[in-house]
């Protein structure tokens with residue numbers, strides 16, 4: 204049970220403890236690596252996404268500046284052309300000389316044609332700029348998606364959880380809807396790594412997230428919460444429904460062992476469940492699920508425990 208922690212301070216403490224246990228120096232690199240591992244954050248993806256976001260913002264600034272230049276230039280040119288046409292019309296009204304009238308008319312046609320061409324050019328360049336901005340919007344969405352995904356299992360990571368949870372809690376308040384969370388921690392996962400190697404451990408994590416996703420409904424969200432710990436957000440689900448789902452999941456785990464070199468690797472999990480109370484926030488809800496998970500581990504593992512009802516603060 205690697206990640207039992209919610210606050211950054213707890214995660215930081217745990218990261219330092221890990222470094223000390225392994226006899227590693229608490230360098231910024233080592234500290235960051237362990238902090239991210241415990242918090243379930245993929246550093247490479249995070250850094251890459253952050254860097255590309257900085258690049259993206261610079262690109263957006265550039266395109267917006269170009270658009271401003273284009274429209275500003277267009278306004279100036281139209282004003283100049285307008286002045287020319289006005290002046291030619293004025294001269295036209297004050298002359299009776301036919302050749303002069305012809306010259307002035309030609310000048311007006313010429314200016315109007317220039318104006319038309321200028322507007323056409325600006326239109327094309329603004330269309331190109333809009334296309335660039337649309338492309339950037341898509342890049343930004345893709346980069347945000349990558350930032351919120353766990354690269355190993357493809358599930359949501361903790362990065363996007365706060366926003367999702369707040370949204371669901373808000374929805375429950377507005378519509379008096381139900382929301383439960385399940386915190387699942389694989390039992391004795393370290394032994395799988397130790398016995399078969401880290402790559403088999405990884406394979407087990409992928410397998411676990413795949414079979415879990417197959418059991419969940421479309422609205423449910425599976426989050427890789429820590430190393431071998433998963434959180435499931437269950438909208439429109441009370442504690443009874445959450446228990447039913449987790450029991451089903453336990454059966455699915457039992458019937459779908461990972462096969463490695465012709466041998467079964469049996470996997471079980473412990474889980475803590477909690478249903479959102481009317482006056483509770485998302486953080487407190489997860490904390491109760493976490494305490495229930497602790498109780499499930501202490502009860503001997505392969506156990507599902509529902510948190511007692513939330514007692515309102517006085």
Ligand SMILES: Nc1nc2c(ncn2[C@@H]2O[C@H](COP(=O)(O)OP(=O)(O)OP(=O)(O)O)[C@@H](O)[C@H]2O)c(=O)[nH]1
Nearest residue numbers: 204205389390391392393394396401404405430431
């Ligand atoms: N293969 C693999 N192992 C991971 C990953 N993330 C965390 N782990 C391992 O998960 C193990 C968790 O070990 P423990 O915290 O002792 O928990 P456990 O062995 O599951 O024991 P209990 O939770 O108490 O039942 C550690 O060995 C971590 O290195 C990962 O992405 N891949």
